[in-house]
Amino acid sequence: MARFDGLAEFVTARERALMRSAYLLTGDAFLAEDLVQSALLKVAPRWRRVTASGDPEAYVRKILYREHVSWWRRRGRHGDVLSAAPPEGDGLPDFAxxxxxxxxxxxxxxxxxxxxxxxxxxxxxxxxxxxxxxxxxxxxxxxxxxxxxxxxxxxxxxxxxxxxxxxxxxxxxxxx
The missing domain is CATH 1.10.10.10 (Winged helix-like DNA-binding domain superfamily/Winged helix DNA-binding domain)
Incomplete structure (x- = not known):
């Protein structure tokens, strides 16, 4: 478990901010959740190294943005149709x-x-x-x-x- 020390606390503290950024990138609450999860899955195995570098949020955000562009490239230019409806419910970003x-x-x-x-x-x-x-x-x-x-x-x-x-x-x- 020492390998993941602090990861749960980081996710708890920064999840909302990461979700907001992911929502702005994807325009869809569910895709935003998937994007954040995907980024965190890539960070988890490297968590000790990431925290040793001193700025884990910057590292997670870099992965988040690159993963978004990677998704876009895999689906093609017209594959990411965003939902027209704003997100609903508790815990989702409130922008407007x-x-x-x-x-x-x-x-x-x-x-x-x-x-x-x-x-x-x-x-x-x-x-x-x-x-x-x-x-x-x-x-x-x-x-x-x-x-x-x-x-x-x-x-x-x-x-x-x-x-x-x-x-x-x-x-x-x-x-x-």
Whole structure:
């Protein structure tokens, strides 16, 4: 059991945050649960090494994001159709708090490709730098920048009502 010391406590403490990120990536509560479970299954055998490195959450998140992109690649570009219904029930992320713009943004995010969605979540929700995002996704900084640009353009096309929110994101992006 010493091999897994602290894993249960980590999962208890960080599960909700990991679920939120996974939900933003997948757009589906059940897929988000599967994604988190898949990432944790990959981490468990290495748990002692992961905790020795000092930042287990960063390691788990890296696996989470890479696993999401891997799923997308296996299913193909059109294989990840996201549900239009928001999650229900206790323990699931509560993003909208009744705000229409949050619902509209979620629906627009659902229409992006998985890599674009991953970049947007990492850059603007997780507040990662371009370099951190590239490292987490296993790609170049140029890819992160181009995917971010394409995703913001696509979001603006899909939902013109988000123009103010997207302008703030682009302003923030330009100042980084």
């Amino acid at each position: 708090d009744g705000a229409v713009s949050s619902v509209v943004l979620r629906q627009a995010l659902a229409r992006l490709t998985a890599p674009q969605r991953a970049v947007i979540v990492l850059r603007f929700y997780e507040d990662c730098s371009v370099a951190e995002t590239a490292e987490l996704l296993g790609c170049t900084t140029g890819t992160v920048k181009s995917q971010t640009h394409r995703a913001l353009v696509r979001l603006r096309q899909l939902e013109p009502g988000l123009a103010d929110l997207l302008s703030e994101a682009e302003t923030e992006e330009a100042t980084r």
